[in-house]
Amino acid sequence: MTTRALQREHTRARIVEAAIEAFADRGFDGATTRDIATRAGTNQGLVSYHFETKADLWRAAADRLCNELAERLERELDGLPSGSERARESLRIFVRLNAQRPALFHFLVDAGRHDGDRMRYLVETHLRRRFAEVARFTGDEEHAAHAYYALAGASGLLFAVAPECRALTGVDASEADVIERHADYVARLFVP
Amino acid sequence: MTTRALQREHTRARIVEAAIEAFADRGFDGATTRDIATRAGTNQGLVSYHFETKADLWRAAADRLCNELAERLERELDGLPSGSERARESLRIFVRLNAQRPALFHFLVDAGRHDGDRMRYLVETHLRRRFAEVARFTGDEEHAAHAYYALAGASGLLFAVAPECRALTGVDASEADVIERHADYVARLFVP
């Protein structure tokens, strides 16, 4: 690959990563392309140059976020021994992902509350597969949606509102032992 | 009370109610005072007249939302028979409140992700008491925060992203039997 092409990809990646942070922090409406540019260490014009619209950038950010998590999930689940403990460990892994990337939860909530383009895109492109897995996991057609959203909520909320959790309970959700305790709590909750 | 004072209170209440919807829909940054005014059936100037700043209006909306839910929760818990089923029924009630007022979840997430004035206000004014109750309920000092956020997430997310849930799973979270099924699911989850 040429120097220029490499530089281009590198810059785009930096902007997308900054966009993930910004959209998670402020929501789609609240995040500004200027703020994203600053986080990426450049200027607003460059964001418009690489991504035609703000919505395009959001889609790129959602893709990056979801693909990264899907890959990591698949990789970590792969090396798991089968048996009764497998289900619980799967849940622990899912909780750890939520802890490392609270942006996932924010994208889900921010896009999911309206029936719009962003919600449709998330559902069609990324969520269908993940939901199908949970549905197969529960086996229960009737309660699949309930299990899915209860799990996602129980796993992600703590890390999504980490500053509030710190102020309210004194618990720092970024600490490793807190993450592990939550992973264990959720795992035992859903697989007693 | 005079006609004017009554009218004033009525108008303020209308604006606050519109603000709850708007802030839940778009977040603090995304919601505009003009949109709030339109939802309330008036003009932007009147919003500024009744509430000095947008942040003031947000605080009034948060108060209204939290007080309403605290009252309802207390009232419904009051008539509950003691016994082994009491814990489960408490959880069902909590889920039903989340279903009726998904705005609660959105306020929590929107304010809770940053260490700022709104987050502090929510914690100090409304959340402390509620968390203390959950902590007393679990009895377990070590896991109180984990139980609290797992419960809040598991109860609220489904209704907070109802449009997404509909598109993803076909389940309409506004239907009464879906609400009851989720209430039962969460209740059995936390009190097996």
Added chain:
DNA sequence: TCTTTCACTGGTCACTTGACAAGCCAACGA
């Protein structure tokens, strides 16, 4: 009855927003 009060309206303000366009210059290709 007549003045005062005040909830409410319409319009203006400085400022921010996303999108766009002209120019710059190092990397590229001939």
Added chain:
DNA sequence: TCGTTGGCTTGTCAAGTGACCAGTGAAAGA
């Protein structure tokens, strides 16, 4: 080597944004 490409910067634009203010008219008080 020299013209071209294209990533990038700077500046500009219309469309909002929250806050503010003078004016209005009906209710309240004298």
